[in-house]
Amino acid sequence: xxxxIEPFRIKSVEPIRFTTREEREVILKxxxxxPFLIHADDVLIDLLTDSGTSAMSAKQWAGIMEGDESYAGxxxxxxxxxxxxxxxxxxxxxxxxxxRAAEKILFSILGGxxxxxxxxxxxxxxxxxxxxxxxxxxDLLNETGKHPEIRADxxxxxxxxxxxxxxxxxxxxxxxxxxxxxxxNSGGGQPVSMKNVRxxxxxxxxxxxxxxxxxxxxxxxxxxxxxxEAGYDDKSILEIAQxxxxxxxxxxxxxxxxxxxxxxxxxxxxxxxxxxxxxxxxIVTEGFPTYGGLAGRDLxxxxxxxxxxxxxxxxxxxxxxxxxxxxxxxxxxxPIIEPPGGHAIYIxxxxxxxxxxxxxxxxxxxxxxLYLEGGVRAVEIxxxxxxxxxxxxxxxxxPPMELVRMAIPRRVYTQSHIDYVAEVAIxxxxxxxxxxxxxxxxxAPMLRHFTARFRKL
Numbered sequence: 001x002x003x004x005i006e007p008f009r010i011k012s013v014e015p016i017r018f019t020t021r022e023e024r025e026v027i028l029k030x031x032x033x034x035p036f037l038i039h040a041d042d043v044l045i046d047l048l049t050d051s052g053t054s055a056m057s058a059k060q061w062a063g064i065m066e067g068d069e070s071y072a073g074x075x076x077x078x079x080x081x082x083x084x085x086x087x088x089x090x091x092x093x094x095x096x097x098x099x100r101a102a103e104k105i106l107f108s109i110l111g112g113x114x115x116x117x118x119x120x121x122x123x124x125x126x127x128x129x130x131x132x133x134x135x136x137x138x139d140l141l142n143e144t145g146k147h148p149e150i151r152a153d154x155x156x157x158x159x160x161x162x163x164x165x166x167x168x169x170x171x172x173x174x175x176x177x178x179x180x181x182x183x184x185n186s187g188g189g190q191p192v193s194m195k196n197v198r199x200x201x202x203x204x205x206x207x208x209x210x211x212x213x214x215x216x217x218x219x220x221x222x223x224x225x226x227x228x229e230a231g232y233d234d235k236s237i238l239e240i241a242q243x244x245x246x247x248x249x250x251x252x253x254x255x256x257x258x259x260x261x262x263x264x265x266x267x268x269x270x271x272x273x274x275x276x277x278x279x280x281x282x283i284v285t286e287g288f289p290t291y292g293g294l295a296g297r298d299l300x301x302x303x304x305x306x307x308x309x310x311x312x313x314x315x316x317x318x319x320x321x322x323x324x325x326x327x328x329x330x331x332x333x334x335p336i337i338e339p340p341g342g343h344a345i346y347i348x349x350x351x352x353x354x355x356x357x358x359x360x361x362x363x364x365x366x367x368x369x370l371y372l373e374g375g376v377r378a379v380e381i382x383x384x385x386x387x388x389x390x391x392x393x394x395x396x397x398x399p400p401m402e403l404v405r406m407a408i409p410r411r412v413y414t415q416s417h418i419d420y421v422a423e424v425a426i427x428x429x430x431x432x433x434x435x436x437x438x439x440x441x442x443x444a445p446m447l448r449h450f451t452a453r454f455r456k457l
Contacts, residue, residue, distance in 0.1 A: 004320045007313040008411060011058060017041055024372050032453025033368050033438060035377045044375030045413065045421055050343045051216075052098075052256035052263060053409035057308060060260065060301045067297025072288055076296035076303070080266075083306045087238070088215070088245040090268035092275035094282055095292030095299065099216060099254025100125040102267035104132075105281045106212070106252060109274065110176035111135035118166050119179040119214070120145075120158040121186040124385055126179070126214060126252075128447050135176075140166060145187050146400050148337040148348040153228040154193035155337075156184030156221075163203055172207045181214040182221040182244070186381060188403070189217070189322075189341025191224035194232065194244060201247040210249035210271070216257040218244065220342035223315040237310040250274075257343070260305035260410055264298050318342070321418065322408055328422035334429050337403070347425070349382060349402040353435055358383045358398035360437025360457060366404045366428065368456075369435055374424030378406045384440075385449040 019027070019042060031037035035048060046053065056064075068074040081093045096102045103126050111117070111133025122130070122137045130137040140162045145155040158180060167175060180200055182192045204211045222240040226232045232240055245251060249271065255264035269275045279289050286293035294302075308314065319342055326340030335351035349356075349363040356362035363380035370376045379385075382402035390397055406421065428435075442453040 004317055006411075006414070007311070007317050008057070016044055018044065019375055021372060024375060028368060028371055032441070033364070033456060034449075034452055034454060035367055035371055035379065036450050037453075038371070038377065042375075043371075043377045045417055046377050047344075047406040047408060047421065048377045048379050050257060050407040050409050051254060052261070053412065054256075054260045054262065054305075055409070055411040056260060056262070056301060057304070057411075059308070060304045063300030063304045064297040067295060067300045069296040072290055074290055074296045074299065076299040077290040080299040080303045083303045084266055084268055087218075087241055087306060087310075088248075088251055088268045089242060090245070090250060090270050092269045092272065092279075094267040094269070094275065094278055094289065095294055096265045096267060096282070096286055097293030098256055098263060099214075099252055099265040100129060101286060101293060102252040102254075102265050103129040105278050105285065106250075106267055107133045107135065108281060109277050114174055116166075116170045116175050117177065117179060118158075118163055118175070120156055120181055120192060121184050122179070123181060123185045123214070123216075124447060124449070126181070127386075132446065138166065139186075141184070141187055141400075145184070145190060148188070148335065148346070148351070148401065148403075151338045154191055154196060154224075156182070156187050156190035156192040157196040158192070158200055160196070160199045160203060163200065167203070167207050167209070172209065175207075175209060177210045177212050177249075178204050179212045179214055180248075181216075183217045183224070183342045185216070185343075186386070188337035188346045189220075189344045190337070191221045191228070191342065193229055194225050194240070195229070197244055197247050204249075211247065213245065213248045213251045215245075215251040215253040217342055218251075218253070219258045219309040219315060220319065222310075223312070223319055224342065226312075237312055237315060241310065255302045255305065258305075258309045259302045260309055261298065261301045264294055264302045266292075266302075318410065321415075324415070325406070325408070325418050325422060328419070329425055332422075332426045332429060334425060337401075344405045344407040346381070347404040347406070349380075349404055352404075352429065353432060356435070356437045358387070358402055359396045360439070361454075362437060363402050363404045364438045364454060365435045368438070369428045369431075370404075370406075370424060373428050374420065376406075376421055376424050378404050380449065381405045384452065 113134040115135035250269040
């Protein structure tokens with residue numbers, strides 16, 4: 001098999017600033033040992049997130065120049081709307097400045113005290129917007145997905161039996177919708193099978209509940225379906241995506257992921273009354289329905305990105321690039337979620353640092369050391385991000401997994417960059433006996449991982 005090369009040529013470059021370990025020690029301490037608080041100029045390889053960090057194409061930059069900045073009825077909106085409808089098939093398309101704005105609008109209407117929202121796995125902003133409304137977010141990941149070391153094709157699937165049990169226990173009248181996140185970000189970037197989407201949809205039909213897809217990485221999910229699920233190898237990525245969305249009643253999307261842009265998102269729906277309520281809230285919080293918090297140039301870039309992301313050559317390169325990093329880490333004995341997911345490699349912090357308990361935040365220790373060792377910025381996805389406190393005892397209630405995510409920006413880094421990341425991670429692993437945990441010295445009441453500060457133990 002020949003080397004899978006980048007399906008593009010580099011047209012513009014940005015310099016990287018190199019730092020020494022001594023400099024990084026000062027920088028990290030000043031940031032309260034929270035990589036979110038490090039200045040980007042002080043980062044060598046930035047794998048904090050794949051959200052909004054993509055390199056745009058020449059056609060997207062051309063679209064920036066063509067953007068129609070009319071306040072109402074912009075032609076750029078109609079191109080954007082056309083592309084979203086082509087992929088999702090949804091009737092009503094509501095642009096937002098990013099995915100969490102779509103979540104905020106949707107759950108401001110559907111959420112509230114006494115409401116429950118099930119998902120395969122909610123990501124941080126989805127959970128925060130649900131809980132901010134007063135509702136409760138629940139994860140119903142299949143059992144295999146909870147075990148990083150087990151290899152399976154679709155570890156992002158929802159546990160359908162658990163969904164039925166959940167609906168029966170909570171009461172259908174208290175569940176405004178069911179969600180599926182594709183790919184399953186917090187579950188390791190693992191895909192959801194079309195079979196599982198259909199099964200979840202059948203449950204929703206039985207109980208008359210709408211199904212909403214968190215579509216941030218829909219194209220990557222469609223590629224996994226094409227490669228791993230019987231009956232889809234001859235279908236195009238667009239056709240697979242269209243079938244996936246056909247089972248849903250709406251979608252939220254951060255276009256900063258699979259639309260290959262630096263800002264943008266949307267909420268798409270088929271329920272006219274719900275869409276009307278969402279648009280009314282959009283006008284209050286975001287902007288007019290044909291721009292929704294975005295400039296016309298951004299709408300153009302999103303439309304073009306949605307066209308480019310369903311290209312199979314791009315997706316083959318994208319998924320293989322992630323797999324390449326995963327293979328290098330596994331060869332060195334580093335425990336990760338297997339098999340590698342779509343947009344990121346997830347180090348299993350529990351097995352990496354078995355002597356550091358969840359209340360000492362092993363993922364945070366690894367994340368900090370990756371930066372110190374080589375200027376690589378990653379993010380903890382474990383008890384810092386998703387841990388909760390027992391209301392009676394104050395003790396930490398950890399999530400099922402303690403992870404460190406290294407999210408790979410789209411079309412940004414070359415193979416030598418990824419080789420360097422692997423070398424840094426391997427060096428940290430070799431010296432893991434020297435790592436201790438951390439304690440939180442400051443935290444916000446919600447989404448604490450963004451601004452928390454820590455002390456090294």
